[in-house]
Amino acid sequence: MGDSQALAQAIRQAALDLGFDDAGLVPAGPTLTHGFYLDWLKDGLGGELTYLTRHAELKADPRRVAPWAQTVLMTARGYRPAAPRPEGNFSSRTARYAWGPDYHLDMRERLDRLGREVERLAGQPVRRRSFVDTAPLMEREWAARAGLGWVGKNGLLIHPRLGSYLFLGGVLLELPLPSAPGSGGFSRSAETPGASQADSRCGTCQACIAACPTGAITAPRRVDARRCIATPTIESKGLPPLELRPHMGDWVFGCDVCQEVCPWNRKAPSRHGPAEDPPELDRWLMLDPASFQQRYRHTPYGRPGAGGMARNAALALGNRLAAGGWDELSAGRGLTALLQALGRAEPVARGAAAWALGRACQARPEGRVAAQGLLAAALARESDPSARQEMEQALAVLKALGATA
Ligand code: B12
Ligand code: SF4
Ligand code: SF4
Numbered sequence: 001m002g003d004s005q006a007l008a009q010a011i012r013q014a015a016l017d018l019g020f021d022d023a024g025l026v027p028a029g030p031t032l033t034h035g036f037y038l039d040w041l042k043d044g045l046g047g048e049l050t051y052l053t054r055h056a057e058l059k060a061d062p063r064r065v066a067p068w069a070q071t072v073l074m075t076a077r078g079y080r081p082a083a084p085r086p087e088g089n090f091s092s093r094t095a096r097y098a099w100g101p102d103y104h105l106d107m108r109e110r111l112d113r114l115g116r117e118v119e120r121l122a123g124q125p126v127r128r129r130s131f132v133d134t135a136p137l138m139e140r141e142w143a144a145r146a147g148l149g150w151v152g153k154n155g156l157l158i159h160p161r162l163g164s165y166l167f168l169g170g171v172l173l174e175l176p177l178p179s180a181p182g183s184g185g186f187s188r189s190a191e192t193p194g195a196s197q198a199d200s201r202c203g204t205c206q207a208c209i210a211a212c213p214t215g216a217i218t219a220p221r222r223v224d225a226r227r228c229i230a231t232p233t234i235e236s237k238g239l240p241p242l243e244l245r246p247h248m249g250d251w252v253f254g255c256d257v258c259q260e261v262c263p264w265n266r267k268a269p270s271r272h273g274p275a276e277d278p279p280e281l282d283r284w285l286m287l288d289p290a291s292f293q294q295r296y297r298h299t300p301y302g303r304p305g306a307g308g309m310a311r312n313a314a315l316a317l318g319n320r321l322a323a324g325g326w327d328e329l330s331a332g333r334g335l336t337a338l339l340q341a342l343g344r345a346e347p348v349a350r351g352a353a354a355w356a357l358g359r360a361c362q363a364r365p366e367g368r369v370a371a372q373g374l375l376a377a378a379l380a381r382e383s384d385p386s387a388r389q390e391m392e393q394a395l396a397v398l399k400a401l402g403a404t405a
Contacts, residue, residue: 147181318356
């Protein structure tokens with residue numbers, strides 16, 4: 001194929017044929033919102049995600065990652081499930097992206113196939129590197145520049161037809177090609193993406209900013225990673241700050257609130273039917289590490305691991321019990337699971353269970369005496385300093401409750 005515009009269009013079409021919902025190409029060059037990124041880091045909003053600082057300079061231009069790159073091919077694949085999950089006292093509330101298999105593997109495979117298709121269409125070997133969360137690239141800006149949508153006030157890339165429940169990924173190509181924008185681009189976005197608020201279809205809407213349970217969206221497109229529920233439930237190894245825990249509500253893995261309220265997701269097409277439900281909250285608390293590894297290693301839950309998921313489930317259960325409205329039988333089941341979790345192998349899970357007991361007993365005072373006894377016994381055998389601290393704090397909460405009972 002001689003004409004490079006026709007080749008760029010053929011590559012877009014190949015991406016659609018491979019199951020991507022949209023794709024676009026844009027010449028590689030400097031990242032336009034890199035200054036915003038550096039300010040974000042300087043203000044400490046990356047928190048414990050230290051790799052973001054390590055990669056900061058590389059993100060200034062994809063050619064720092066791959067000096068030979070001439071074109072950025074960006075793709076998007078929707079993951080909105082067809083139906084919501086039924087909600088009960090013990091059901092696990094998890095981000096929709098975790099409802100299917102690990103997206104990194106699926107996207108990676110499709111992108112590798114797309115790379116081979118590029119070579120076939122170009123009729124020559126093409127040096128390339130595919131990425132999905134795996135390279136120091138500002139994927140949202142590049143997606144916007146490739147005409148896949150705009151960066152909304154919630155910080156997410158929104159496609160006017162597909163909404164924001166999208167995985168992004170792409171391929172860097174050593175092949176000079178002209179822009180071939182995806183179908184989500186509009187007016188100036190392919191030319192000056194992310195340059196101003198005008199490059200957005202959010203208009204006067206502020207729904208995501210108002211709804212974020214932790215106040216993590218501190219300004220349009222500026223998300224404080226330290227407060228975003230995805231960090232403490234997916235990325236962190238330890239326990240979130242005390243002040244944040246009640247605001248995390250009952251999310252056990254990630255959070256979708258700023259997407260649930262977004263009007264652009266109302267009519268977004270769904271990708272798959274209801275997936276297998278994750279274990280209930282008390283099951284996460286009882287799942288031993290070997291069974292967890294066997295069942296969840298290759299799912300998104302593998303990232304926090306058995307201890308991390310038990311920690312998350314304990315915090316969520318504590319918050320749910322504290323919200324009230326439980327019948328006695330269910331409350332007994334919840335409190336028993338938390339008491340048993342004091343015996344888990346991971347200190348972070350023991351600490352979370354202790355905090356959750358203190359919190360839950362504020363709404364369920366009938367559990368206080370048993371909780372006090374078992375917490376004191378757990379503290380006596382505890383050797384981990386942070387778990388000890390959590391237990392001491394929880395005991396102080398329970399003692400204060402007793403004094404006011
Ligand atoms: C680190 C990270 C996180 C961190 C930090 C979140 C954040 N807001 O940056 C945490 C763990 C909190 C997180 C959470 C989530 N993440 Co995340 N995350 C990433 C990762 C690996 C890097 C992002 C990064 O560098 N952030 C730092 C910010 C400052 O830079 P940036 O995102 O590159 O770009 C910003 C600028 O371009 C700016 N911008 C653009 N134009 C303009 C214009 C103006 C005027 C201004 C001022 C700014 C501006 O807006 C962007 C957002 O702040 C990317 C993958 C990647 N390599 O890009 C996935 C990614 C962004 N995450 C993704 C997802 C799905 C999520 C969650 C929805 C998961 C969940 N359900 O819990 C949440 C959503 C939180 C949110 N509202 O943003 C998807 C987003 C898909 C989409 N539709 O946009 C990505 C692209 C992964 C993927 N390959 O699909 N994530
Ligand atoms: S994912 Fe949840 S916690 Fe994070 S910014 Fe969105 S609403 Fe806030
Ligand atoms: S909820 Fe409103 S402000 Fe937030 S991203 Fe969606 S349209 Fe934009």
